[in-house]
Amino acid sequence: METDGPDVVFSAKELELRLLGPMKLMRRGVAVPLPPSRKVRALLAYLALTPGSVPRERLCHLLWQVPSDPRGELRWSLSKIRLLMDTDGRKRVITANDRISLDLEDCDIDARHIQEARRRGIGNLDLEALRPIAGRCGGDLLEGVEIDNSPAFEHWLTSVRSEFRLYALEIAAEIGKKTPVGGEDGLPAARQWLDLAPLDADANLRFLAELSRRRMGDACNRHLDAAARLFADEGEDFAPIREAWERLRPLSRQPAVVVVSDGVGRPSEPIHVTVARRASIAVMPFRELVAGGAGRNDLGSAVAHDVISKLARLRSLFVIARGSVFAIAGEGLELPEIGRRLGVDYVATGFLEQHELGIAVNVEVAEAATAHIVWTERFEARAAEHFAVVDEISNSIVSSIAAEIENEERNRAILKPPDSLDAWEAYHRGLWHMFRFTAEENERAAEFFRLSTRLDPTFSRAHAGLSFTHWQRAFQRWGDRDGETRDALKAAGQSLLVDDQNPAAHWSMGRALWLTGDHDQAVRALEHSVLLSPNFALGHYALSFVHAQSGDPAAAITASDYSRLLSPYDPLLFGMLGTRAIALIRLDAFEEAADWAIKAAARPNAHVHILAIAAHCLALAGRLSEARSYAARIRLQKPDYRTDNFLDAFHFTPDVIARYRQVAALIGLAT
Template structure:
């Protein structure tokens, strides 16, 4: 059996089309249940599909009875009714929409040509083509959201298909025309179509298309200049023109833009992001991912949260963030987020809703990669509205930190898949981060190499200087090189980062750590506090404050900063350090059992290095857990045979009382 949700709803069994009842609500129910990720409550389905009828549950039972006749098999019931919920069992059934959604979740960019062609062939029409239900805003809102999502996936599939097909493939023109139809304000689609027409010598058709596209862009106040420039380049390169309009990041104006096929873009090419205005709702969200139900309003808490997230992300200075005015202007024109992302030519789009539900505030967020239409991250935050502004501040912190971390992870992984000699500065920087977070001497050297490459390509890249400083800091801290020399190099690179961008929190973070290496604690704390003042969401700044305070500053402040850094970035590559700093702070407070528990959590992290294991060994020894402590001591001495308390104490900058405590623990396990 197979089910088609793209185009008119169709069920096929043994090669024959199964007749369906004429009821629109039955078809709507079938499609909704097919895409629901889990069982749906009967009350929810009644609310979704029936406009206050006399007997909604009776009508629901009638629809279910008809669906059983269509779907059930002699040895298998496909409609399940656990409790007061309903679910479809579609195992073994081919459903076009589910196949496409699964492919998008796995990454359209990873698919081969044959798979892309097969998926493209599934788009025989709009999602549930021709199915609307009068006076039913709940279902129609869900339907609109699904149609937008599938159109976005269709455009992404076509873009990647065009880039993988041979330039002379017969089906190329049809794919290009459909791509332009689905994404009329995507400059890359127009450039690719112009290149194809030019390749075939159809210059008059190019000029005609250019004129009509220019009028279209002008009608929406979008910048058509880059497409026009791309056409000049293509025409000048004939007959060598190809349709490969190389994707690249554009840190330009908050309007649609397109990179020329061989243009020299600013070397750093930061990733770009648009935060679309969150929608304020009163209704309960549905289980199929609908974010468009329930009477959106403007000017309330949702708009305030959107503005706050945009401002905080901009302060991180990690990537280019589209200004508030541009995203709100597109939203007021009722432009779908996926379409807005392509019009703005950004790499990522964030959408969300804010709603009140049974005495709770619920915020749902999605981060989508525009060129693949893949959901990179999605989360729902629920809080009781005791202090609504404090709640939204806390949720905003979590959203900003998660978006930053998720984008960094995607960019790191993408950079690792590219040939090293093809990297731009942004990609080289993220390749360096990937190696840096391995925390071995060899990988640290690789990280330094890629940070140097990034700086050769873009000498104004503040974050790359901060990364370079970190690699020298690691060499000094881990004793992988001469400590004095590496400390000086860490300080020099941090200084360059500050010269390039004094408002970048990472620059002050790098300087704060470098000053700690030099024994200048007061200056170190000032720089680190400046980092978190510039960006309160900068998790590494809070962690570094915890690290410094844990040794010779305020141990209670160290615990608070450690907790805050982990709250902001719960899956951070430096999580072992956040946990280890908290453990050392507990030792200074005489709380040895607590110190042991936090140290064990730090040592359990997969990238924890020998110094973290040493923190665990000393904390466990002080807590009287001698056997566990000796296990860690033995693990350390497998790689560092002569390791002892002097090495541990010299690594940090403990005040005398703390140093004495750690020496006491070391003596108990033979590290004295």
């Protein structure tokens, strides 16, 4: 695309809509003045970025909660958009069945280009493809389109802005990694990455490498000092970066690309917060065993690298970066010495064996100080391609390590006096109580989560945990549903505010939005949680939960299966199994649904709604004797429980509600 003056842009597309930075619209290369109304611009952007059609009611709720005639306001705004978008008799605003959509064929929309690149995988693109995409990241999404007193729109805008900030950061990081050190574009690429991620260890090391390659020693020293002050101001430890630089500096003058870890957009070195600590782990390269002893470590190092990257993206542990770990891997150190050198609580080690059909990896996690083994497991994967094997194996290892350390930290916290807990320990004490799934334990969990947030207001997962306790009170009717829903949203919002890159923050927001009945926004938040960390099992489970009731039942089954693959012993396993059952009901697979519902009801801590899923699924499968036995178990727990209570808890579609009501009388749960 070429320009000729500020208002004329030549493009192959009939319409161009720029949503990153100040909003702009061009028709055949000529700028079109936008209406002064921010709500018109907001509506246009929302429709342009939301796939499919949108119900009028949702658009009214999004932007016009105050006016007495929100539909009239919507009609007026749509008339303004028609004037902007319609060309040569082509109507681009489509209204049908009380739903609105935009015909965007032959439209160039910058944000959609970036979404498509992200879908294809930023890491799969070369520099030639990445640079024009980076050129479209021209600022924050919809600069100047903030709207007061429209909380639903504010939440949507905050959410999508965080998505595009993440995309811009991933693109800048990938360009920084792939641009050769010392080349003409090396320093600008490194600076762009650092500008977007000033606390990222890899970004700092890459920038230092560019300066050193140009023999700018004074600039290196100035950057080290300035970065150290910035890290100190943010309560983070800069020493590992300084140490890593001392090791890498002799290599930085060589004409090669600096090898950095894959924790795109996040600090890959441990960040020791001054108020709250977080359990830390070093994942050592896995030794490869071959006939006659140890062989090359290429594949073992690749698996360890993938585990490090994916663990870091979960943001539940401090994960030592690959550079620091690999630098001492060949020294033959004992676990306590590794712990002292790297300052970690846990060390993961293991060995790898290759065979014709795949690989097997034996992994141990031990306490660094005592060398006490916390957990050990053997993982096997069969695949034709090494990349596929590495991905499959590392996914299993990551989920298991995270779950086992979380369990260890919960058990440790429960043994300490409450008044001696720090923020990290209070959070894990809260998890211990939360996973009991009773009203009383839920209250105890909320108390510990509040304690954790008081001790460290920046601890995002503690706010997310608090949001979950409010969600439980609303879902189980242990409190006023409307009030608890508001509190769940508030705590989730605080979790996002302090760390919008934490998958747990978006998970808590997605669940809270589900309580409000906003299915689409709930799905969007939950999809963002697994976008940030594909190994976040609870994000996949929550997606299954929402889709199973009123979304895509096939997607619900896929998400349920993946959540269980990632976390086969999860405290919420009864929910993962139960959502699969209710998704199968929507696919008329009654017998299969009944079998999965029985598995859900057999899990420890399965609450009364899980028993109700089993009772109704069995009844629909014609297994009335078994269904009545579950109904009897329900009445023992809650004598007044009826099918209405079950239906009121969930957001089922009308056809499914009719099915459940049909069988309620047969099992004694009718009103």
